[in-house]
Amino acid sequence: MSNVVAAAENSYLAAFDQPGRATVEPTPRPGWRQAARDRFAELGFPTKRDEDWRFTNVGPVARTEYELAVAPAAVTLDQLEPWIYPEMARAVFVDGHFVAGLSDLDGLPDGVRVGSLAAALEGGDVTAHDHLGRYAPFDRQAFIALNTALFADGAFVAVPAKTVVERPIQLLFVAGPGERRMAFPRNLIVAGEAAQVTLVESYVGLGTESLTCPVTELAADPAAVVDHYRLQQERTDATHIALQHYHCERAANVSTHSLSFGGGLVRNDVWAVLDGEGVECTLNGLYLTRGRQHVDNHMWVEHVKPNCNSYELYKGILEEQSRAVFNGLIHVHPEAQKTDAKQTNRNLLLSSDAGVHTNPQLVIHADDVRCTHGSTVGQLDADAVFYLRSRGIGEEAAKSLLIYAFARDIVDRIRLESVRTDLEEFLFSRLPKGEIVRQAV
Amino acid sequence: MLKIQNLHVSIEDNEILKGLDLEVKPGEVHAIMGPNGSGKSTLAQVLAGRDEYEVTEGSIDFQGEDLLEMDPEIRACEGIFLAFQYPVEIPGVSNTYFLKAALNAVRKHRGENELDAVDFLRLVRERMKMVEMDETLLNRPVNEGFSGGEKKRNEIFHMSVLEPKLAVLDETDSGLDIDALRIVANGVNSLRAEDRGFLVITHYQRLLDYIVPDFVHVLVDGRIVRSGGKELAHELEDKGYGWLEAELASEATSAAPVGA
Ligand SMILES: Nc1ncnc2c1ncn2[C@@H]1O[C@H](COP(=O)(O)OP(=O)(O)OP(=O)(O)O)[C@@H](O)[C@H]1O
Ligand SMILES: [Mg+2]
Numbered sequence: 001m002s003n004v005v006a007a008a009e010n011s012y013l014a015a016f017d018q019p020g021r022a023t024v025e026p027t028p029r030p031g032w033r034q035a036a037r038d039r040f041a042e043l044g045f046p047t048k049r050d051e052d053w054r055f056t057n058v059g060p061v062a063r064t065e066y067e068l069a070v071a072p073a074a075v076t077l078d079q080l081e082p083w084i085y086p087e088m089a090r091a092v093f094v095d096g097h098f099v100a101g102l103s104d105l106d107g108l109p110d111g112v113r114v115g116s117l118a119a120a121l122e123g124g125d126v127t128a129h130d131h132l133g134r135y136a137p138f139d140r141q142a143f144i145a146l147n148t149a150l151f152a153d154g155a156f157v158a159v160p161a162k163t164v165v166e167r168p169i170q171l172l173f174v175a176g177p178g179e180r181r182m183a184f185p186r187n188l189i190v191a192g193e194a195a196q197v198t199l200v201e202s203y204v205g206l207g208t209e210s211l212t213c214p215v216t217e218l219a220a221d222p223a224a225v226v227d228h229y230r231l232q233q234e235r236t237d238a239t240h241i242a243l244q245h246y247h248c249e250r251a252a253n254v255s256t257h258s259l260s261f262g263g264g265l266v267r268n269d270v271w272a273v274l275d276g277e278g279v280e281c282t283l284n285g286l287y288l289t290r291g292r293q294h295v296d297n298h299m300w301v302e303h304v305k306p307n308c309n310s311y312e313l314y315k316g317i318l319e320e321q322s323r324a325v326f327n328g329l330i331h332v333h334p335e336a337q338k339t340d341a342k343q344t345n346r347n348l349l350l351s352s353d354a355g356v357h358t359n360p361q362l363v364i365h366a367d368d369v370r371c372t373h374g375s376t377v378g379q380l381d382a383d384a385v386f387y388l389r390s391r392g393i394g395e396e397a398a399k400s401l402l403i404y405a406f407a408r409d410i411v412d413r414i415r416l417e418s419v420r421t422d423l424e425e426f427l428f429s430r431l432p433k434g435e436i437v438r439q440a441v
Numbered sequence: 442m443l444k445i446q447n448l449h450v451s452i453e454d455n456e457i458l459k460g461l462d463l464e465v466k467p468g469e470v471h472a473i474m475g476p477n478g479s480g481k482s483t484l485a486q487v488l489a490g491r492d493e494y495e496v497t498e499g500s501i502d503f504q505g506e507d508l509l510e511m512d513p514e515i516r517a518c519e520g521i522f523l524a525f526q527y528p529v530e531i532p533g534v535s536n537t538y539f540l541k542a543a544l545n546a547v548r549k550h551r552g553e554n555e556l557d558a559v560d561f562l563r564l565v566r567e568r569m570k571m572v573e574m575d576e577t578l579l580n581r582p583v584n585e586g587f588s589g590g591e592k593k594r595n596e597i598f599h600m601s602v603l604e605p606k607l608a609v610l611d612e613t614d615s616g617l618d619i620d621a622l623r624i625v626a627n628g629v630n631s632l633r634a635e636d637r638g639f640l641v642i643t644h645y646q647r648l649l650d651y652i653v654p655d656f657v658h659v660l661v662d663g664r665i666v667r668s669g670g671k672e673l674a675h676e677l678e679d680k681g682y683g684w685l686e687a688e689l690a691s692e693a694t695s696a697a698p699v700g701a
Contacts, residue, residue: 389517390489398514
């Protein structure tokens with residue numbers, strides 16, 4: 001990839017020189033921001049010629065002039081009400097900036113830090129400085145480079161060793177009111193040895209045609225237990241290009257649930273590196289698309305050490321002219337004997353205009369492993385629809401029941417009750433005759 | 442209650458039913474027998490409203506109304522029940538949820554209240570006993586991983602909960618051992634009532650020892666070629682269909698005008 005930076009891409013470079021832009025960086029990595037900027041200038045935006053971007057066109061992002069918000073737009077708690085989980089602790093970011101007034105960080109155990117990453121860096125937080133930028137290398141991909149160069153702030157969550165955080169933490173990212181604003185939230189989550197924490201990372205929007213490019217680095221120290229939810233609930237005119245990097249140490253147990261309903265053009269890159277023995281990593285996802293939505297999930301699971309398990313289950317339900325891409329690579333390194341890796345991607349097309357590209361891949365360099373992968377693309381089973389109808393259930397309700405049934409194993413795997421209930425409610429409201437489904441299940 | 446007249450049905454331009462007449466009155470049990478591919482399941486599916494089958498001619502009257510005008514779910518609500526020859530597996534939908542949704546749809550259509558959870562469970566438990574079905578099958582997804590016999594029993598169980606007016610059983614006996622057969626037959630017999638009709642499709646006279654029919658019809662090549670009492674089933678069992686087909690062929694030749 002060495003595409004010449006097109007004229008419009010210069011506006012992203014110009015943002016780097018914008019007065020007031022945040023410049024804080026981790027002390028072990030001096031010149032990090034400048035290097036990332038230079039790397040982006042070198043890479044330019046990916047094109048369809050890049051293997052990883054064959055089916056997702058970011059040309060419109062490259063061509064659009066976005067405004068980098070140097071300060072958060074004014075937003076009230078009322079406006080955020082639909083997306084807030086009141087029982088959770090909460091850190092709110094508007095246009096990539098932490099807003100203390102909208103956050104609620106009470107009742108967390110001693111030593112747990114949740115809030116602004118920029119503030120943590122400025123305050124000299126050793127954990128923040130040590131970990132930031134260690135996992136997500138900006139030289140790999142243009143959007144990581146851009147995020148590294150341009151981020152103003154983002155969430156910082158540090159849970160000390162052996163600390164159990166009972167109260168789930170919601171990290172709520174809001175594209176503020178306004179037109180074509182862009183934000184590059186940079187998030188760092190560090191769960192110390194044998195710590196336990198549940199996080200809900202939500203992306204929502206109040207503005208039009210926003211661009212959000214978050215990078216989340218999550219480090220799970222030995223035996224840490226992290227339950228991570230990622231909710232994509234932005235407006236359908238929003239563009240969202242994200243990276244989540246999970247770094248798992250020995251015996252860590254990391255599970256993620258990516259629920260993608262919003263956004264017009266959505267790309268989620270997920271890197272999970274199983275870098276210690278005995279890691280258990282679960283990556284589940286559900287995407288529901290319609291209209292002209294395009295959702296691309298790219299997964300890389302790196303089995304570096306022996307005796308690790310990874311389970312991936314991504315399911316998609318596509319309506320109308322929407323598109324989905326699933327690319328899943330399981331990479332088993334030579335040392336990673338006794339790997340147990342399973343990857344499944346299943347897609348349900350509800351319209352003949354919808355389409356999916358699914359591409360599961362295995363690269364295995366160890367000999368004593370168990371790896372399976374599979375993907376399916378299908379329609380509702382006509383025999384099943386008729387069977388249900390022949391027992392008195394109306395056509396729409398029959399179809400909705402079957403769609404719900406398709407999504408069900410993802411729903412059932414969500415441990416966090418409020419998120420699970422929310423998802424169920426969303427499905428009931430989205431599916432025709434959802435009331436019948438609600439009563440039936 | 443059911444009156445089929447001159448029914449012609451095609452699928453993908455192949456005519457399968459070629460002028461079928463049949464009348465079922467309340468309280469009657471009709472058995473339909475016939476060789477493979479003669480159109481028995483086609484008839485059953487057409488009655489249930491599968492729209493892949495095209496009705497090109499004829500009519501079906503059900504309780505004074507035009508059945509062919511109704512969607513499958515309306516037919517079910519009006520009291521038609523089909524026990525499938527091949528019950529469909531529905532992963533992710535539990536047997537109970539499915540039945541509850543079905544029963545409530547049917548009750549709503551009849552202007553009855555939806556059953557609450559307690560009453561529903563009571564009903565379901567009672568009917569399960571009737572078909573000696575294991576209660577664990579209630580919470581499993583519909584038919585998924587059920588044995589052949591369990592699937593058939595599940596169909597009868599559904600029937601007993603939905604209490605149809607006309608039940609069509611498409612080879613519910615095939616593949617059942619003698620004990621399961623007896624259980625299924627008991628289930629059917631306990632539902633026999635003055636206002637309920639049955640259409641029992643089978644290849645085996647054995648079933649008809651348990652579910653004693655009022656009429657037996659033989660379907661060959663899309664037409665009912667012979668009707669009679671339960672003794673006709675014995676005759677078929679002894680002689681096979683070859684006998685009938687040969688007889689029909691000779692009737693056809695002798696009926697042909699001379700010199701044709
Ligand atoms: N979906 C279909 N597409 C094409 N042909 C079909 C279809 N369904 C049935 N047929 C044909 O229609 C004819 C009648 O089939 P049907 O299933 O009604 O027979 P049947 O009497 O029930 O046979 P069996 O005793 O084997 O169950 C057969 O020749 C069959 O191949
Ligand atoms: Mg048949």
